[in-house]
Amino acid sequence: MTGSPHEHPFDVPLPFDLRPRAEKAVRDLQLRQFVGSATRGKDRGRRDGFREVFGDRSEGVRTLAGAIKQHTLDHLDWYLERFIEAAGGAGVHVHFAQDGAQANAICLEIARRQGCRLCVKSKSMVTEETELLPALLAAGIETIETDLGEFILQLDHDAPSHIVTPMIHKDRAAVGRAFARELGVPYTDDPARLTAIAREHLREKYRRADLGVSGANFLVAETGSIVICTNEGNGRFCTSAPRVHVAFAGIEKLIPGPEHLGVMLKVLARSSTAQPLTCYTHCITGPRRADEHDGPDEVHLILLDNGRTEILREETRELLRCIRCGACLNACPVYRRIGGHSYGAVYSGPIGAAITPLLKGVHNFPDLPKATSLCGACFEACPVKIDLPRQFIALRRRMVEQRVTGAWERAVFRLWGWSLRSAWRYRLVSGVQRVVLRWLGRGMGPNDAGPSTRRWVSRIPGVLKGWTGERDFPAPASRSFRQWWEGEGRSER
Amino acid sequence: MKPQAQYPGADRAAFVARVSGALGRAGPTSPTEPAPQVEDRVARVTGPEADLGAVFAAQAAAAGMTVHPTNRAGVQREVRAVLERLGVRRVMIGEGLMLEGVAADLSAAGLELVAWRERGFAAMYDADAGVTDVQGAIAETGTLVCCSGPGRARGLSLVAPIHLAVVRRSDIVPDLVDLGVMRASEAALPSSVVLITGPSKTADIEGILITGVHGPREVHVVLVNDA
Amino acid sequence: MKVSLFITCLGDSFYPRAGIAAVKVLRRLGCEVDFPAAQTCCGQPMHNNGYAGEARALAARMIEVFAASEHVVTPSGSCAAMVRKVYPELFEHDARMKAAAESLAARTFEFSEFLVKVLKVDLRALGVRWEGRATYHYSCHLRELGMTDEAEGLLGRIEGLEYVRLASPEECCGFGGTFATHYEVISGAMVRDKVADIRATGAPTVVCSESGCGMNIEGACRRQGCHLEFKSLAEIIAEGLGLLDRAGGAAERHA
Numbered sequence A: 001m002t003g004s005p006h007e008h009p010f011d012v013p014l015p016f017d018l019r020p021r022a023e024k025a026v027r028d029l030q031l032r033q034f035v036g037s038a039t040r041g042k043d044r045g046r047r048d049g050f051r052e053v054f055g056d057r058s059e060g061v062r063t064l065a066g067a068i069k070q071h072t073l074d075h076l077d078w079y080l081e082r083f084i085e086a087a088g089g090a091g092v093h094v095h096f097a098q099d100g101a102q103a104n105a106i107c108l109e110i111a112r113r114q115g116c117r118l119c120v121k122s123k124s125m126v127t128e129e130t131e132l133l134p135a136l137l138a139a140g141i142e143t144i145e146t147d148l149g150e151f152i153l154q155l156d157h158d159a160p161s162h163i164v165t166p167m168i169h170k171d172r173a174a175v176g177r178a179f180a181r182e183l184g185v186p187y188t189d190d191p192a193r194l195t196a197i198a199r200e201h202l203r204e205k206y207r208r209a210d211l212g213v214s215g216a217n218f219l220v221a222e223t224g225s226i227v228i229c230t231n232e233g234n235g236r237f238c239t240s241a242p243r244v245h246v247a248f249a250g251i252e253k254l255i256p257g258p259e260h261l262g263v264m265l266k267v268l269a270r271s272s273t274a275q276p277l278t279c280y281t282h283c284i285t286g287p288r289r290a291d292e293h294d295g296p297d298e299v300h301l302i303l304l305d306n307g308r309t310e311i312l313r314e315e316t317r318e319l320l321r322c323i324r325c326g327a328c329l330n331a332c333p334v335y336r337r338i339g340g341h342s343y344g345a346v347y348s349g350p351i352g353a354a355i356t357p358l359l360k361g362v363h364n365f366p367d368l369p370k371a372t373s374l375c376g377a378c379f380e381a382c383p384v385k386i387d388l389p390r391q392f393i394a395l396r397r398r399m400v401e402q403r404v405t406g407a408w409e410r411a412v413f414r415l416w417g418w419s420l421r422s423a424w425r426y427r428l429v430s431g432v433q434r435v436v437l438r439w440l441g442r443g444m445g446p447n448d449a450g451p452s453t454r455r456w457v458s459r460i461p462g463v464l465k466g467w468t469g470e471r472d473f474p475a476p477a478s479r480s481f482r483q484w485w486e487g488e489g490r491s492e493r
Numbered sequence B: 001m002k003p004q005a006q007y008p009g010a011d012r013a014a015f016v017a018r019v020s021g022a023l024g025r026a027g028p029t030s031p032t033e034p035a036p037q038v039e040d041r042v043a044r045v046t047g048p049e050a051d052l053g054a055v056f057a058a059q060a061a062a063a064g065m066t067v068h069p070t071n072r073a074g075v076q077r078e079v080r081a082v083l084e085r086l087g088v089r090r091v092m093i094g095e096g097l098m099l100e101g102v103a104a105d106l107s108a109a110g111l112e113l114v115a116w117r118e119r120g121f122a123a124m125y126d127a128d129a130g131v132t133d134v135q136g137a138i139a140e141t142g143t144l145v146c147c148s149g150p151g152r153a154r155g156l157s158l159v160a161p162i163h164l165a166v167v168r169r170s171d172i173v174p175d176l177v178d179l180g181v182m183r184a185s186e187a188a189l190p191s192s193v194v195l196i197t198g199p200s201k202t203a204d205i206e207g208i209l210i211t212g213v214h215g216p217r218e219v220h221v222v223l224v225n226d227a
Numbered sequence C: 001m002k003v004s005l006f007i008t009c010l011g012d013s014f015y016p017r018a019g020i021a022a023v024k025v026l027r028r029l030g031c032e033v034d035f036p037a038a039q040t041c042c043g044q045p046m047h048n049n050g051y052a053g054e055a056r057a058l059a060a061r062m063i064e065v066f067a068a069s070e071h072v073v074t075p076s077g078s079c080a081a082m083v084r085k086v087y088p089e090l091f092e093h094d095a096r097m098k099a100a101a102e103s104l105a106a107r108t109f110e111f112s113e114f115l116v117k118v119l120k121v122d123l124r125a126l127g128v129r130w131e132g133r134a135t136y137h138y139s140c141h142l143r144e145l146g147m148t149d150e151a152e153g154l155l156g157r158i159e160g161l162e163y164v165r166l167a168s169p170e171e172c173c174g175f176g177g178t179f180a181t182h183y184e185v186i187s188g189a190m191v192r193d194k195v196a197d198i199r200a201t202g203a204p205t206v207v208c209s210e211s212g213c214g215m216n217i218e219g220a221c222r223r224q225g226c227h228l229e230f231k232s233l234a235e236i237i238a239e240g241l242g243l244l245d246r247a248g249g250a251a252e253r254h255a
């Protein structure tokens, strides 16, 4: 399995090279089996759920969900202002962070002023992005991840490999070992026992915690509400038990009004875990009020940009519609085989492959937009209809324009394109190709075993080396279609 | 007054200006087109004509909650019966129309009432069960809507291993899209509104479903036919 | 009905028999078929790899070459998707070309799609008879054309053909053009799973109409010592109508 203790999967040398990681993951049969069966199961659940509930309206509800997010993004400045006013009116302290370091600094300052010593944290991809956990620990604040999966990863010094099911890459034995080693309990690999151990351990933390950190699934502009969806209930503990609650949210989490929340919730849980609704959808509008019995005395919200305004520009804006449901990961044939850590960054799968290069520079992650067959399974799965294949192509275009793509490759494509722009050049190239490949494929002709009547080449150097590493390459037919047409084809009846 | 100005981080105006810049304009202007309409034709799953009690009960059961139907007169009896059957000893009880007399009844039956009002969460960790009413329910998904407020603590539905909620048939709205109407019409939104759909659960370890990871292991719904 | 065949660059060199079959079947169905000789490639490889200028130039060429065509039919789903979905986007800022692109998009069809949606043929009524067990590879690009089970439906109407469905028909075979050469380990893992899925059906024939997928899957089959027969849907129908010799007559043989 990937992620040996003490080596953080996302501390990668740049530019990131996906290949060695992907190769390691592909060879890890247990990992492939785990990730493969988990993702296939979820993908099937999603399809069935949508079909059962929405039938032929599935397209329509996804279109609506996408339109709600797109509309909000198209007017994001305006909705941000509305949200800030409404949340402020409800008593939420709203902060603004241009980057991850600022976001973490704000959180540390809140903790310092409030004298917080123990932080319970619920699952949040944004705090993974800002690397909040090490920042809190470095400041001497004991911090516990409370989502069961994240808790286990924290014990194991590992990182999430899926945006919804973070420890999809680990088996129960690994959990048992981590618990025995780090919590000093007798080894067990019974999931129910392990969960009970975690419950007891974390309860103790909730009792004492004075700071709760969460992410946010949605921010409702009209009401100033922060909406957090969890299945385990740890999100509710983290935002209710400690006296200070700090929520982190990217600016793209906004939606206009409460009527839109219903629609987004309908597609989120179904896409994510094939549930009609997440167990707990917690909608927080300000701190505990004077006549209430529990809840935090202070609620802070840190709005994070961290490169999002770059993505907000026209061409890539649709990527910010993402509600982090994970459906594209589950549907992706590449993710199923290489797992989340192969992407070298917090966001993995198709959505990660599209946004990581935008957040961190295409020159730093040149493989991500290319390591896809553009099969479109992600687009088909996405509840907000993000055209991910189109985005990969746009990134590839950017790489060509910025010359991140090598000069050799650029020359080959330009030459190829040029050769195709005239019929005679095309015929010439096809002819040469036929002669060369058929010569290479001599002796592997129709006489070898099986029904295939063509010649095959089993080793080609250069650009097709990768191809023939895994499969034979066909030689062109002895006579092209064009030749047939110009012979008997045109006039034959 | 701007207390956040003393914190590190960016200035609000500059932060929003960057967003406007990315959208290619000088500053926030109100949208020229309205936000997308949530049309029933597109998004509604359950309509008002449905048998809301039946749909709710079926969905709640599918989400892993146990439904106990009763009538108005049977609430106390049913609540007590469920708690006794589960061997509950220490119980915390919220306030609400449907819960009137429940505390006295349970106390008379020998259950210990946890005093949570003053100490909040700290008092709740040792309770065996929390009993609440709801501020709404959703048939489509079998969801309980619990709001915070006087007599309605957040922890009542979260901290104990068992949560028992009393839901009236008339509390139930058909569909998640009705949530908007319900909440927009409320004067001030409660500081905490939680939609509960089943017991606390996780599938983090090899995808195996386990309930009661942080919150309640069991959720019982006493469904009151008040039609 | 007049139909112009767009053979595609891969089809021309590597899969002429599929093109020949398409021509024969379309003629049998009463279409007048022509082949605009100036055609080359739709520009999909350039577009997919980020060479927008090259792709646009080839798109403009295609639009011109097929300007007079009533219907354009191609055996390749991905090339049809390129024309239908991408061409109009390529000319976003050129109203005249965009209109021309949209016009071509509206006239372009993948072969089986054309049979189902335009000609509305019933292969059973036509008397197509093809004996044998076959499985079918769904190429991902059909998704973009809004096609799901059209081709499977056609297979189901062929007398004598025992159709065995793959366990995971919707899963990509791992072709993806340069993806297969640049990320051969990932692509290889994908195609190995596809081969395993095909083998599990026990069918000796694989119906695969997309040349790229066919090169990939058949090449991988061979590498694994599994020799199956690969045919496009057009070839199956042509053979089933007696328009092509099932074994492949000398004139149509690849080698």
Ligand code: SF4
Binding pocket: A271, A321, A322, A323, A324, A325, A326, A327, A328, A329, A351, A378, A381, A382, A383, A384, A385, A386
């Ligand atoms: S891109 Fe779409 S499918 Fe993928 S996580 Fe985001 S919302 Fe879900």
